[in-house]
Amino acid sequence: MSENPTFILAGNGPYDNRGCEAIVRGTTKILRHYYKDPSFLCVSFFQNKEQFEKQCKEEYDPAIIHEKANKRQSKFDPNWLLRLPFRTAYPELYKNWIYKEMIPYIENSTSVLSIGGDNYSLDYGIPRLFTYLDDVVLERKKPLVIWGASVGPFEKIPEYEQYMKNHLREVTGIFAREPATMEYLDKIGIKNNVYKVADPAFLMDAIEPPSDKKIEVEENSIGINLSPLMAKYFIDGNMESWINTANKIVEEITNITDNKIYLIPHVTTPISNDYLFLKEVKERAKTSREKIILLPPTYNASETKWIISKMRLFAGARTHSTIAALSSCVPTLSFAYSIKAKGINKDIFGHEDYCLNPEKLTPETVAKKIESMLDEGKDIRSELRAAIPKIENEALLAGETLMKITG
Structure with missing residues (x-):
């Protein structure tokens, strides 16, 4: 060559x-x-x-x-x-x-x-x-x-x-x-x-943000990525309903943990902006707002992966946000609106237990799934450490x- x-x-x-x-x-x-x-x-x-x-x-x-x-x-x-x-x-x-x-x-x-x-x-x-x-x-x-x-x-x-x-x-x-x-x-x-x-x-590679963008990630935090794109697969594309549901999902997660919740945007294009969506979700929170941290849209892909790698658990809609988590051996719940998330999970785990379809995206179901994955966190990390090198x-x-x- x-x-x-x-x-x-x-x-x-x-x-x-x-x-x-x-x-x-x-x-x-x-x-x-x-x-x-x-x-x-x-x-x-x-x-x-x-x-x-x-x-x-x-x-x-x-x-x-x-x-x-x-x-x-x-x-x-x-x-x-x-x-x-x-x-x-x-x-x-x-x-x-x-x-x-x-x-x-x-x-x-x-x-x-x-x-x-x-x-x-x-x-x-x-x-x-x-x-x-x-x-x-x-x-x-x-x-x-x-x-x-x-x-x-x-x-x-x-x-x-x-x-x-x-x-x-x-x-x-x-x-x-x-x-x-x-x-x-x-x-x-x-x-x-x-x-x-x-x-x-x-x-x-995950790269730590430089000093001008330095961020301290609190230990045992949970990272969440929700996207406006998901409205397309949820309640016939009704964005207002999806924002309200996303807000309730985040609030329900704050009820099951004392740790910080990081809202992590992964796509911030003019036509589909996770940051603006998550900002609206946070602003509607009625309780525990001090526990919810919205990440600014200033981090590139490698820096975002570094932040995600510090999480105790990650739940994400954007496929590559979940790949950032999985490849960092972070227990990951995928909100699976297409075959790709299911396929990637099947490749790694041999099953789709850590995927949720759009019709199952209720606040109670998501919180319950996250709670069970937190309990199994040690075992999931071990599975990932064995599977990710392959x-x-x-x-x-x-x-x-x-x-x-x-x-």
């Missing part, structure tokens, strides 16, 4: 989503293990110009360069109506417009990794942006790997599932991060290019598999 290879990490979201940053940090760690002095071009989707410029300015890894992918920013974009016929009438031109900043780099890249975790699913609508990415790369005869991902299911739209069956057979490799994806792909006949790995975020090794071996299949 040549020295100084360049990898394109494409299709990700902004670092304001700490999960997106965690995937990048873990991926660069994996590739550095197998390749000599690699460099990285991150081609990500941003919600505005300021977000992109901030990410470029705050990037601390000198081997990473950022570029932006193009998309209609919102329905208020004055040009969005013009792009609809453009997309329909000239799909090839449209694909190339989305990834025009990336295209000049493809020829000299070693391979392109489509990163982002759960982009190839129906969780956020039909994933055209990412199948377009695959097409743009494969048309230029470069390896395209769907990297450390959950894929599917697509069965809710049978004709689209058929399209994806054909599409997924064409990509160089699908590196699946949990067994649910493996089982689904096998069921629809995708086998020859599928490899079992673990989410690269398991390998991200998961980290699975994540690391993705680099070895990449070398084998891309030559």
Whole structure:
């Protein structure tokens, strides 16, 4: 393998989503293990110009360069109506417009990794942006790997599932991060290019915040991550009802422990902001407000992981907040609104006992589950200490598999 290879990490979201940053940090760690002095071009989707410029300015890894992918920013974009016929009438031109900043780099890249975790699913609508990415790369005869991902299911739209069956057979490799994806792909006949790995975020280092952001985490504290996204899976998307329920969940947890409760945001993008949501949840607390600490949105992914690692127990909605906890061997309750949380838990524990589905998210059920997990905390930590090295090794071996299949 040549020295100084360049990898394109494409299709990700902004670092304001700490999960997106965690995937990048873990991926660069994996590739550095197998390749000599690699460099990285991150081609990500941003919600505005300021977000992109901030990410470029705050990037601390000198081997990473950022570029932006193009998309209609919102329905208020004055040009969005013009792009609809453009997309329909000239799909090839449209694909190339989305990834025009990336295209000049493809020829000299070693391979392109489509990163982002759960982009190839129906969780956020039909994933055209990412199948377009695959097409743009494969048309230029470069390896395209769907990297450390959950894929599917697509069965809710049978004709689209058929399209994806054909599409997924064409990509160089699908590196699946949990067994649910493996089982689904096998069921629809995708086998020859599928490899079992673990989410690269398991390998991200936890870094203590610097002195200007120093935080003292009280011993035996409980960390909670709840997100506005969960309203979509709860009471028909009624945000007001979900805020009230989230508030009652937090208050019920304060009743079962004398220790501090840390509310920990993990995604703080303009369109989905855990911090603003958790701020509202805290402000509605009628009792024990002094026990509830809201973490400011100033910590990056590695710093947030360090804070989470100090918890006695963590309960989280955002998948990568739970990966930060699990990889730190912290007993973790996952609020599981998609297959990925269940799959990751099954991979680690062999069961889904530490997952709660949206329909079970009542204050009483959550508090009772946390209480029982606190009682079993020592045993859960022992299970995690035994299981996590295997998961980290699975994540690391993705680099070895990449070398084998891309030559």
